[in-house]
Amino acid sequence: MIRDPETLTLLLDTIGRFVREKLVPQEAHVAETDQIPDDIVQDMKEMGLFGMSIPEIYGGMGLTMEEEVLAGFEVAKTSPAFRSLFATNNGIGAQGIVIDGTEAQKQYYLPKIATGEIIGSFALTEPDSGSDAASLRTTALKDGDFYVINGTKRYITNAPEAGIFTVMARTSQAKGAEGISAFVVEKGTPGVLLGPIDKKMGQKGAHTCDVIFDNVRIPAANLIGGKEGVGFKTAMKVLDKGRLNIAAASVGAAERILQDALRYARERKQFGKAIGEFQLIQAMLADSHADIYAARCMVLDAARKRDEGRNVGTEAACAKMFASEMCGRVADRAVQIFGGAGYLVEYGIERFYRDVRLFRIYEGTTQIQQIVIARNLLRENRN
Numbered sequence: 001m002i003r004d005p006e007t008l009t010l011l012l013d014t015i016g017r018f019v020r021e022k023l024v025p026q027e028a029h030v031a032e033t034d035q036i037p038d039d040i041v042q043d044m045k046e047m048g049l050f051g052m053s054i055p056e057i058y059g060g061m062g063l064t065m066e067e068e069v070l071a072g073f074e075v076a077k078t079s080p081a082f083r084s085l086f087a088t089n090n091g092i093g094a095q096g097i098v099i100d101g102t103e104a105q106k107q108y109y110l111p112k113i114a115t116g117e118i119i120g121s122f123a124l125t126e127p128d129s130g131s132d133a134a135s136l137r138t139t140a141l142k143d144g145d146f147y148v149i150n151g152t153k154r155y156i157t158n159a160p161e162a163g164i165f166t167v168m169a170r171t172s173q174a175k176g177a178e179g180i181s182a183f184v185v186e187k188g189t190p191g192v193l194l195g196p197i198d199k200k201m202g203q204k205g206a207h208t209c210d211v212i213f214d215n216v217r218i219p220a221a222n223l224i225g226g227k228e229g230v231g232f233k234t235a236m237k238v239l240d241k242g243r244l245n246i247a248a249a250s251v252g253a254a255e256r257i258l259q260d261a262l263r264y265a266r267e268r269k270q271f272g273k274a275i276g277e278f279q280l281i282q283a284m285l286a287d288s289h290a291d292i293y294a295a296r297c298m299v300l301d302a303a304r305k306r307d308e309g310r311n312v313g314t315e316a317a318c319a320k321m322f323a324s325e326m327c328g329r330v331a332d333r334a335v336q337i338f339g340g341a342g343y344l345v346e347y348g349i350e351r352f353y354r355d356v357r358l359f360r361i362y363e364g365t366t367q368i369q370q371i372v373i374a375r376n377l378l379r380e381n382r383n
């Protein structure tokens with residue numbers, strides 16, 4: 001937690017300057033090469049970005065959720081691939097340990113995650129288990145002081161770079177969520193295999209691939225929280241937080257896209273004047289601004305409630321759904337404002353349009369957020 005407003009302002013200003021001066025100029029290069037340059041990764045480590053949400057006692061910045069989403073707005077004002085590299089360390093790749101890990105697991109892994117020495121990754125999705133996460137088939141069978149893991153995980157963000165995986169696997173024959181446990185699996189363990197890097201529509205520079213567990217023997221001490229059968233709940237709690245981070249990323253990206261659209265609307269002249277003077281263009285700019293404002297308020301409110309210790313499953317799902325859909329609308333309008341230029345690679349707007357499409361899919365599709373929200377409402381309003 002940052003205890004005084006000046007330090008928080010300084011952090012946000014430092015991130016903002018880093019984004020404008022170091023990351024924005026590299027956006028096209030990263031998209032072309034599908035790689036984030038080493039010096040940028042080093043800068044991110046030195047700035048502490050890999051450990052923003054890791055508690056201070058384990059070497060991180062220990063930001064509150066509110067502080068984290070404020071930082072998230074800033075880091076998202078550039079290609080989402082940059083944030084993606086350190087986002088799993090702050091989010092889904094580490095939070096299983098932060099929220100439910102044993103003290104020994106926290107002490108051993110979190111300091112390395114906080115510095116970026118190792119990248120954390122979250123392995124829930126499988127070839128036949130996506131939105132229906134509780135149907136996963138990967139197994140973890142107890143064998144003395146070990147578990148033996150078998151199965152395949154799919155679309156695993158940062159898997160090619162990861163040092164550890166939070167792996168959800170079935171430890172009992174119990175159906176659905178009940179039989180699922182969560183584990184920390186180190187990449188170097190024999191039998192952990194990576195598939196080829198996925199070729200994606202966008203977010204070049206952020207990598208995903210399959211992770212195959214072929215008779216992977218891990219110490220029983222790597223069972224998160226030391227308890228079987230609660231891994232699905234751990235995954236859901238992790239996603240409640242992760243969804244707020246994606247909502248914050250959607251807000252930041254939309255703010256950047258609107259800035260670019262405003263600049264173009266001021267510069268581009270048609271019919272003898274800047275296109276921003278035409279009311280039909282103004283309507284798109286105004287709608288985008290109002291959309292962003294609404295999403296920003298929603299994300300901050302949900303973050304503050306989480307900091308108060310409240311259950312924000314519904315709020316996180318609302319924020320993720322609204323903000324990611326909002327970002328899609330803002331990107332679509334921006335392409336329209338840019339017109340033909342919006343369709344050209346050199347203007348960069350089409351790249352954002354493709355990049356932000358993922359916000360509506362990963363960490364739970366819009367349709368999954370709708371299910372979460374509606375189910376919670378129906379349950380809460382039961383008399």
Ligand code: COS
Binds near residue numbers: 124125236237365
């Ligand atoms: N926090 C804590 N516990 C939670 C929870 C949350 N946010 N959400 C669910 N649970 C608990 C439930 O209370 C239930 O426990 P009890 O049986 O003890 O009451 C258990 O987990 C199972 O929950 P539920 O019955 O709701 O599970 P379903 O199989 O019906 O699935 C959805 C729930 C669809 C919401 C879940 O599968 C989901 O989020 N899917 C999307 C997965 C996803 O986001 N994937 C993205 C890839 S990861 S980047």
